Amino acid sequence: MTNQKHQFDASPVVVEDLAPALRLSLRVKPAHRATLGQALGLDLPARVGACKVAGGTEALCLGPDEWLITAPEGTDLATPARAVYATAPHSLVDISDREITLRLSGPAVLDLLAACCPRNVAAMPVGSAARTVFDSATVILWRDGPTDFRMDIWRSFVPHVRSLLSQVQGEIAAGL
Known part of the structure; x- marks a missing residue:
């Protein structure tokens, strides 16, 4: 999958759109x-x-x-x-x-996900995936690496999820 337009770089977490699949x-x-x-x-x-x-x-x-x-x-x-x-x-x-996919990566990605996801994402093995929720949105979360995830989100929930991701990214960046 290749990267597409929306990309927020508030290191230590990067959120980017992936190409349609x-x-x-x-x-x-x-x-x-x-x-x-x-x-x-x-x-x-x-x-x-x-x-x-x-x-x-x-x-x-x-x-x-x-x-x-x-x-x-x-x-x-x-x-x-x-x-x-x-x-x-x-x-x-x-x-x-129906869905878009975001790549979430970086050293604080587990903190980003823990802010809105009740699943213990740190315990997910690399190479696995799960249907879960991110705040109130049902998502599929794929763990591609220790600090690399994909999140499939229904299009109707994308604005809500993007807003939460942006807010949490800001909080993580301010806390460093």
């Missing part, structure tokens, strides 16, 4: 998970919060029969999914326009 909501019974995963060229993880990456495509297990799949724009995953629908019935919905 293909986002798919997948629902499939566990009995058909392997068949559909093979068709998509992905290992669909079975453990909630686990992520698997194949090429530029990433699959996050959100529930026993629910995954979020992200891939570069223009990736065609619908065609191989349709090809196995008769043997692996599923629901695959393009939700790309």
Whole structure:
């Protein structure tokens, strides 16, 4: 993913927009998970919060029969999914326009997230992700590194989340 316009640099935390990506909501019974995963060229993880990456495509297990799949724009995953629908019935919905993704990084990123997120993000293993809340907004939080996160936010909540992030960034910067 590449960076896009909005970027606030109030080190020690950087918040930046990432380029749009293909986002798919997948629902499939566990009995058909392997068949559909093979068709998509992905290992669909079975453990909630686990992520698997194949090429530029990433699959996050959100529930026993629910995954979020992200891939570069223009990736065609619908065609191989349709090809196995008769043997692996599923629901695959393009939700790309529903959300935006922010990258949150820097040495104080855990403080930034702790200000509005009840989850103990410090305990999240690198390479995992979770559906959680940031204040009152439901988000998907991906931990890409010790001080590097992505946050998927529904577009309607973006102004609220940006406002909180900016406020907390200011508080962190003033406290140093």
